[in-house]
Amino acid sequence: MKRRIKVLQLHPDYNIKSQDFADLGEQIFHALPRERFETVNAFLRGRPSAGQPVSRAERSVYFGFTDAQLKGMRIRAMWHLYRYCRRERFDVVICNRFKPVNMMLMLNRWLKIPLCIGIAHGFGEYDRAYRRRQTAGLVNAAWRFVGVSPAVKQYLLDCRCGFTEQNTVAITNAIDLVQAEALQLSREQARAELGLSSDVRLIGALGRLVPVKGHVYLVQAFARLATKHPSAQLAIIGAGREEKRLQQEIERLGLQGRVHLLGFRENALRFVRAFDIWAMPSLAEGLGLALLEGMSGHLPVIASDVPAMKPLIEGAGGIAVMPGDVDSLASGLDTYLALSAAQLRDRGEQSYRYLSVHHDIDVFRQQYLDLIESSLPEVLA
Known part of the structure; x- marks a missing residue:
């Protein structure tokens, strides 16, 4: 033997x-x-x-x-x-x-x-x-x-x-899709556990609150759309040294109640279906695992076109934006927020199909x- x-x-x-x-x-x-x-x-x-x-x-x-x-x-x-x-x-x-x-x-x-x-x-x-x-x-x-x-x-x-x-x-x-999807809460359950409203259009992001993840640009981009899309909100799951700076930016832009810093959540993938749009504004990534997690929740994605993520975004039919560019990010978010619920779901299903075939x-x-x-x-x- x-x-x-x-x-x-x-x-x-x-x-x-x-x-x-x-x-x-x-x-x-x-x-x-x-x-x-x-x-x-x-x-x-x-x-x-x-x-x-x-x-x-x-x-x-x-x-x-x-x-x-x-x-x-x-x-x-x-x-x-x-x-x-x-x-x-x-x-x-x-x-x-x-x-x-x-x-x-x-x-x-x-x-x-x-x-x-x-x-x-x-x-x-x-x-x-x-x-x-x-x-x-x-x-x-x-x-x-x-x-x-x-x-x-x-x-x-x-x-x-x-x-x-x-x-x-x-x-x-x-991603082990069978395991990932078994973990995910329904939209209603996820929003309830996160303390988020059930009747808003929700942009979500997941990642450590550190400068390279680019969350400050996401907050600034959302600020430009807040009046145009009054039913939209932004929520970020994660913890880190940028939390105080982000909170100050939220207050400076008058976005209290519209932007939610949800902190660290164990097994954060459970909450992915709470969102309607998945954003990843990183300035650099080796792969961008959080992008795949968003796709596993049948969500349309918008993310920075850094080399490691650009093929994923394009394959998923998502929106690629210039890293650190608030104008580009705001324009991409506006495109998604202007779609109907059915159109957003179709974009999310395209994202999921790409993930299941290529990852x-x-x-x-x-x-x-x-x-x-x-x-x-x-x-x-």
Whole structure:
């Protein structure tokens, strides 16, 4: 009987959610049949508190490194990770984001793990020249790299530091639609739980309240339409350091009662059907997972045409706007708000059909399984 292939997935932080409909790491584990793969999930920082969810991997490891231990030379963290991997003798290590990738690039010179996969979730990780030089000197035949969208893959290739057409692929994020739709409340239930009126046309957004998400431009764009569309309201689900600034902007523009900052909501996807229009005004995104979440709720989408999202918006028949451009965003919102309820529903169904065809979770899982199997012939023999 063949031994099982031993797979470690390494994350910078503990980040397991109670639902994994859109969790890239957990969906990779879904792709690996237990009779053939032994799976371990590891986190450099953080660990679950009592009652918090754990990974579906067979084992979870929490290294518990501090921020200080993961800066600079990281000697203690590197030595601890090296000893752990040497003892466990993994066949595959999957690294999420720059820090785990960088650490394993250095350590695998000695560990000689047959296959290492580095996943890039966005842009900018290799902008610094010294990072590109270091990476170029460490990439070898054991490595494969994944961009979470074609745009992220192209970013990696353009860095010219060891990422090539031969070792780099795009595997676009997907959503488990069956699980996602089972979570979603009805329009009436969602609005009731959020404390929102049942008889308004509602623009919705979901995301951390940080500058890169562009929520301030959404608020400003809505202000230009508030008088023209008196039955329209805007609601944003999320928390973050921009909350005070957004609240001040809402007050400055006289939008109290028309714009709602709803704060953090556990399993926020439950509320997606509360909205009539889904907005994502980000200034930059690696993929724009929240955009897919809006599509899963059968909603028409309006979003910034940053490289990672533009193909999704166009495929879904949505409205693409210039990032950070209030005029463009206001014009797009006005177009949607001028449609009848039936026309909006038709646009939402077009969005959902695109998602179900082009971001199928089974395809996502199969692509990761194929990547591992095609890259490990000596282990599978």
